[in-house]
Amino acid sequence: MYEETHIVPMPLSLKPVREEIERFLQSAGLKYGRLDYYAGVYRGDELIAGGGLEEYVMKCFIVQDSARGMNLMGGLVDHLRSVGTARGYSNFFIFTKPSNAVLFTSLAFNLIGRASNSILLESTHHGIETFCANLATYKRPGKTGAIVMNCNPMTLGHRYLIETAAQQVDTLHIFVVSEDKSEFSSQERLEMVQQGTAHIPNVFVHDAGKYIISFATFPIYFFKTRDDMESNYIELDLNIFEQYIAPALDLNVRFVGTEPLDYLTSMYNKMMKEILPKSGIEVVEIERLNSEEHPISASRVRKNIHNLHLQAACDLIPTTSRPYVIKKLAEFICKMAIEALTEELETTPKPGLVDRHDSGAHRDMDIKLMRKSISTLAPYFRQMAEASLENADGLIPQIRQIGVDAEAEMLRATGGVNTHRGAIFALGITIVATCRLIVSGGEIVEENLQNEIAKVAGEIRDINSEKSLSHGAVVCEKYNVKGAMAIAVGGYSEVFESILPVYRQMLAVEHKVDVNIRTLLYIMSKIDDTNVYHRKDAEIANYVKNKSLDIYHNYSIFKVEELNRSFIRDNISPGGSADILSLTIFINKILESWLN
Secondary structure (H helix, E strand, C coil): CCCCEEEEECCCCCHHHHHHHHHHHHHCCCCCCCCCEEEEEEECCEEEEEEEEECCEEEEEEECHHHCCCCCHHHHHHHHHHHHHHCCCCCCEEEECHHHHHHHHCCCCEEEEECCCCEEEECCCCHHHHHHHHHHCCCCCCCEEEEEECCCCCCHHHHHHHHHHHCCCCEEEEEECCCCCCCCCHHHHHHHHHHHCCCCCCEEEEECCCCCCCCCCCHHHHCCCCCCCHHHHHHHHHHHHHHHHHHHHCCCEEEEECCCCCHHHHHHHHHHHHHHHHHCCEEEEECCCEECCEECCHHHHHHHHHCCCHHHHHCCCCHHHHHHHHHHHHHHHHHHHHHHHHHHHHCCCCCCCCCCCCCCCCCCCCHHHHHHHHHHHHHHHHHHHHHHHHCCCCCHHHHHHHHHHHHHHHHHHHCCCCCCHHHHHHHHHHHHHHHHHHHHCCCCCHHHHHHHHHHHHHHHHHHCCCCCCCHHHHHHHHHCCCCHHHHHHCCCHHHHHHHHHHHHHHHCCCCHHHHHHHHHHHHHHHCCCHHHHHHCCHHHHHHHHHHHHHHHHCCCHHHHHHHHHHHHHHCCCCHHHHHHHHHHHHHHHHHHHHHC
């Protein structure tokens, strides 16, 4: 009689548990790879079997020799299927050794692919047959070719390959890799190829689904890692192609571009030329299109996006891909802005401000509320960037309205608490200025960015007909200090001429957390923080400046923590300084992106 067994989830986030799984896999000659979930079967305290999930792929199955014959695999597979179903998956794939074929087919999995040292099975009955039946409706007479592409994004090189191949066949089928593991989504990539080939009458564009270079058939494609299994994955993917996809369309030829840059793609092409001709499928390699003596590649486009070089990116893509590249660039700029806000918030400790330790001198907000506030701003920052990249001129009223909408959404999300009004203004103006420089082809360096910020701020000021009734406006009039608008119209001169150089100098030699705290102290010593004036008076504002400068020069965490306690006691919150810290971090990210 066997002892009772039970299936236990093994949390991968816990290092001791992860190490136990690693040892368990090693005992069976398996490597711990990418997993989203793992479950162990225990007999008492003994781990005797296990299996895992990576998205919709079941993997890393083990049954100890002492537990064979206990019929554990059925219960384990059912458990993983239940977990995967709860995560939104319906069809599950198993990648395993050929010796396990009988075991898993007995559990109602269907064998669909085979390589020298691996097999692939799926749980849905007739899944691949249904996929191929749909493909067969596109079958046409004559010579038929295929290309499998990721198009992340679609480039002039992709279009050249398609146009060249289309001239050599009666019908050409393009399969766009469907996994959402690329910078551009599967839907965006599919649309780019559809739009970029609309002028070619003999081309059909298909979603590649789960059976052509998918996470199930060829997972290392999406990570570009060197793996002992890479040739097995390639062989498996090609086996499914020659066994199912090619017959569905009567494919005679598969086209590929030469690959001088990527090792894995080059290896795939090499094995394709060895394997597919055995099934009567010709493999034709077409020379890559070059630009400036270098192959045009999607990676070059993505690098230009990350370097804020819009025109250089657009020089490598069809006009049909341009809207998608602009959208991605806007998302990238927005991402930097959100990262800057998050980095400021998470900096701990901060005198009188919300951080991971406490709420500072605030009774109406905490870090949870601040995080929620930041998350609401991303769509509006992205809108500002997209609008400015699409049309840099005459958009100030539209940009202003986006800012008003962002503030309204922030207040709705926070229950009326002003968490980021100043940040919306400062980062929003900087986003627009950055995008204007990008569109104009100007260099994104300190002087140009400062001048463009001043110009944008001036245009916003000129259309602001209403007199502000904010606390900041009242403080400016009472104490004769500059408000947010005046500082912006001045191009944030203090940031560019003083604060940013200090921040960048410290980045080169100090720990990032200390850099942010010290930069905040330096900001507090330099600017007239209207939040401090509003809560207290000019005398306290000067005290904050002097005390901050002293701790900046004689820095220690203990002194910052002590200052925080005193600010909490005296109700002092340098919120304007926090906004300037976010702005400094953001501007530095922009400048570094341009230079990298």
